[in-house]
Amino acid sequence: MGVTLVLGGARSGKSTYAEGLLEQMPAPWGYIATAQAYDDEMTERIALHRSRRGAGWQTFDAPLALAATLDELPADLPILVDCLTLWLTNHLLADHDLAAEGAQLRAALARRAAPVVLVANEVGLGIVPDNALARRFRDAAGRLNQSLAAQAQRVVFVVAGLPMIVKDAP
Amino acid sequence: MGVTLVLGGARSGKSTYAEGLLEQMPAPWGYIATAQAYDDEMTERIALHRSRRGAGWQTFDAPLALAATLDELPADLPILVDCLTLWLTNHLLADHDLAAEGAQLRAALARRAAPVVLVANEVGLGIVPDNALARRFRDAAGRLNQSLAAQAQRVVFVVAGLPMIVKDAP
Amino acid sequence: MGVTLVLGGARSGKSTYAEGLLEQMPAPWGYIATAQAYDDEMTERIALHRSRRGAGWQTFDAPLALAATLDELPADLPILVDCLTLWLTNHLLADHDLAAEGAQLRAALARRAAPVVLVANEVGLGIVPDNALARRFRDAAGRLNQSLAAQAQRVVFVVAGLPMIVKDAP
Numbered sequence: 001m002g003v004t005l006v007l008g009g010a011r012s013g014k015s016t017y018a019e020g021l022l023e024q025m026p027a028p029w030g031y032i033a034t035a036q037a038y039d040d041e042m043t044e045r046i047a048l049h050r051s052r053r054g055a056g057w058q059t060f061d062a063p064l065a066l067a068a069t070l071d072e073l074p075a076d077l078p079i080l081v082d083c084l085t086l087w088l089t090n091h092l093l094a095d096h097d098l099a100a101e102g103a104q105l106r107a108a109l110a111r112r113a114a115p116v117v118l119v120a121n122e123v124g125l126g127i128v129p130d131n132a133l134a135r136r137f138r139d140a141a142g143r144l145n146q147s148l149a150a151q152a153q154r155v156v157f158v159v160a161g162l163p164m165i166v167k168d169a170p
Numbered sequence: 171m172g173v174t175l176v177l178g179g180a181r182s183g184k185s186t187y188a189e190g191l192l193e194q195m196p197a198p199w200g201y202i203a204t205a206q207a208y209d210d211e212m213t214e215r216i217a218l219h220r221s222r223r224g225a226g227w228q229t230f231d232a233p234l235a236l237a238a239t240l241d242e243l244p245a246d247l248p249i250l251v252d253c254l255t256l257w258l259t260n261h262l263l264a265d266h267d268l269a270a271e272g273a274q275l276r277a278a279l280a281r282r283a284a285p286v287v288l289v290a291n292e293v294g295l296g297i298v299p300d301n302a303l304a305r306r307f308r309d310a311a312g313r314l315n316q317s318l319a320a321q322a323q324r325v326v327f328v329v330a331g332l333p334m335i336v337k338d339a340p
Numbered sequence: 341m342g343v344t345l346v347l348g349g350a351r352s353g354k355s356t357y358a359e360g361l362l363e364q365m366p367a368p369w370g371y372i373a374t375a376q377a378y379d380d381e382m383t384e385r386i387a388l389h390r391s392r393r394g395a396g397w398q399t400f401d402a403p404l405a406l407a408a409t410l411d412e413l414p415a416d417l418p419i420l421v422d423c424l425t426l427w428l429t430n431h432l433l434a435d436h437d438l439a440a441e442g443a444q445l446r447a448a449l450a451r452r453a454a455p456v457v458l459v460a461n462e463v464g465l466g467i468v469p470d471n472a473l474a475r476r477f478r479d480a481a482g483r484l485n486q487s488l489a490a491q492a493q494r495v496v497f498v499v500a501g502l503p504m505i506v507k508d509a510p
Binding site: 127 | 179294302305312319334336
Binding site for chain 3: 005007009122123124125126127128132135138139141142143145146148149150155157164166167
């Protein structure tokens with residue numbers, strides 16, 4: 001089944017949709033969380049996501065070392081990565097080479113046999129942001145999404161919890 | 171025919187598309203306007219929308235009491251609600267319980283036999299907003315859209331005036 | 341083949357996709373660039389776009405006079421316009437009549453026999469911008485996209501480099 005990329009806006013239901021894709025397969029499922037709790041708002045959001053997932057889910061934290069975590073997990077474990085946009089933010093704030101990180105991620109994905117579902121935000125459909133960091137992030141997120149969409153077997157754009165199938169390779 | 175949810179960005183042509191859906195049925199049609207004229211920009215926009223609609227349209231204002239208005243209108247009147255995003259904004263600014271308001275709206279929709287077309291903005295596809303109120307609004311709007319999309323028979327995402335059918339329940 | 345409108349977010353891969361549409365036809369292809377290098381960020385972006393295009397492309401600059409440039413180019417030259425959103429920005433900053441400019445553009449497009457591919461940003465899917473100029477721009481961009489989508493034979497919404505066909509007139 002390979003890689004599925006689930007794209008969507010904030011509060012679009014993309015995480016719930018992505019979890020549903022995994023739960024169609026036999027448990028257990030791996031959940032790689034990339035969120036870092038910088039503040040109360042984020043702590044609350046992480047706890048909410050975690051409480052929603054039931055038995056059968058094994059959670060792993062990878063705010064930065066996503067490729068290494070994918071390499072370490074059992075070869076037959078289906079995995080959900082939620083989400084790439086936070087992972088990219090973490091690397092941006094750490095001033096890492098975003099193109100190199102993207103390349104390592106794609107290499108790790110290519111090494112996995114079991115299904116991987118990637119959740120990512122689409123952030124480029126608003127007005128050009130005022131500040132340069134936000135514009136740099138928007139560019140990096142767009143490039144990452146493009147490169148992963150090219151690699152993925154399946155790309156889904158989620159609107160209001162509903163999937164629009166953008167790519168479904170045979 | 172039940173509930174149709176028409177989603178789209180600012181100036182995407184979603185209102186015109188939604189009006190066209192109603193105008194395919196026999197007149198009269200009900201138009202529930204949720205806009206409040208806070209400033210000149212909004213006053214002008216409301217007047218423009220009103221002047222575009224021709225004979226056959228009956229306009230009702232419901233900046234807040236949307237569920238009650240839906241209950242009061244004749245059971246066989248097809249209705250357009252334009253738009254949910256302004257209605258949600260009005261409740262947010264009034265510091266109301268947004269989840270409770272959403273639940274009342276869904277209950278009122280479930281009670282109506284005649285078609286209802288709901289127009290709403292998709293606002294979550296840009297960069298994370300700087301201010302907390304905008305983030306809270308974005309979350310609430312996304313949750314409302316998801317819950318209504320689940321209830322609706324038909325969900326349409328409008329891009330540049332053109333419909334993409336996201337859901338079409340049998 | 342007429343007019344194709346390629347819509348997408350920032351870094352969505354819309355330019356690359358649009359170039360691919362032209363390159364399916366025999367060379368040469370005309371490239372009308374609308375970008376003006378206000379700052380280093382933009383200068384770099386223009387150079388990057390230009391270096392990506394290979395032999396077979398003839399570049400013309402039209403930051404403002406897009407309709408006139410379309411009229412002057414050989415009648416059988418397939419043309420890519422990249423992008424309408426920057427062209428609209430240039431007219432907005434020059435305080436020109438945006439509706440009149442849009443009308444002139446549509447008239448020039450109607451006069452061309454050879455294929456024209458138009459690239460434009462969708463900018464209305466985020467939170468309402470704080471400043472009035474950004475809101476005015478968002479409205480103008482949305483109206484322009486709607487009017488061109490109505491005129492176009494084909495409209496494509498690009499997400500992460502992948503096309504969603506929104507309109508394909510027979």
